[in-house]
Amino acid sequence: MTTIRQNIHDVRERIASTARDCARSPEEVLLLAVSKTQPVTAIEKAILAGQRAFGENYVQEGVEKIHHFARNLTLEWHFIGRLQSNKSRLVAEHFAWCHTVDNLKIAQRLNKQRPVNMSALNVLIQINISNESNKSGIPLHELRQLAENICTLPRLRLRGLMVIPAVENDYQRQLENFKEIKQIFLELKRNYFQMDTLSLGMSADMVAAIHAGSTLLRIGSAIFGTRDYRRFCKKSIDIK
Numbered sequence: 001m002t003t004i005r006q007n008i009h010d011v012r013e014r015i016a017s018t019a020r021d022c023a024r025s026p027e028e029v030l031l032l033a034v035s036k037t038q039p040v041t042a043i044e045k046a047i048l049a050g051q052r053a054f055g056e057n058y059v060q061e062g063v064e065k066i067h068h069f070a071r072n073l074t075l076e077w078h079f080i081g082r083l084q085s086n087k088s089r090l091v092a093e094h095f096a097w098c099h100t101v102d103n104l105k106i107a108q109r110l111n112k113q114r115p116v117n118m119s120a121l122n123v124l125i126q127i128n129i130s131n132e133s134n135k136s137g138i139p140l141h142e143l144r145q146l147a148e149n150i151c152t153l154p155r156l157r158l159r160g161l162m163v164i165p166a167v168e169n170d171y172q173r174q175l176e177n178f179k180e181i182k183q184i185f186l187e188l189k190r191n192y193f194q195m196d197t198l199s200l201g202m203s204a205d206m207v208a209a210i211h212a213g214s215t216l217l218r219i220g221s222a223i224f225g226t227r228d229y230r231r232f233c234k235k236s237i238d239i240k
């Protein structure tokens, strides 16, 4: 059972070779292992393979895992799921990063709820580039105002942008979409020098994302294999 180790090795190789192809340094691209629905035994294997940053989508599940690994201070936990305001406190109290801030109200709650003994919460603004009404993320025309407001909140640190583009299988179109996002990022960064993170790219489009300038890849299935939501659901019921 060395698959997870092997997968992490392969993904890292892919990041390195793709970065070389576009004259970037592999160290510019953080590998976030998306461990949603995965048991702690799978996360343990990833840790043994040298993985440190993990992404979770469901607040309760993520918090349970953070508690499980609380003694390992080298780990960094990112919340990457849709954030409901009644769950914001758990995110503020447990995670190092939140990728899915898309309105001022949730930002203000996270700011108020971030414990004083923790460092400021790193946040990314999620933008909705394809303007699909069923997707979360802020519309482009509201981006500047939200960035300005977040910068007045002392317990949050605006680090950049996150985007989940509509599924696109054609490489050239993936690349075009991603490059458009990179331009938006660069424009905003002119006013916010501290912004250093562009969270872009998943298992199926990581090569295009690196070419377009992603600094953080959110990789789930290429590391852990296909997600088994059935086992996940059963496990959640058992816990109750």
Ligand SMILES: *Cc1c(COP(=O)(O)O)cnc(C)c1O
Residues within 6 Å of the ligand: 034, 036, 057, 080, 081, 164, 202, 203, 204, 218, 219, 220, 221, 222
């Ligand atoms: C599940 C998920 C991922 C990982 O997707 P894979 O295709 O398995 O790599 C990345 N980002 C977000 C927001 C996700 O929900």
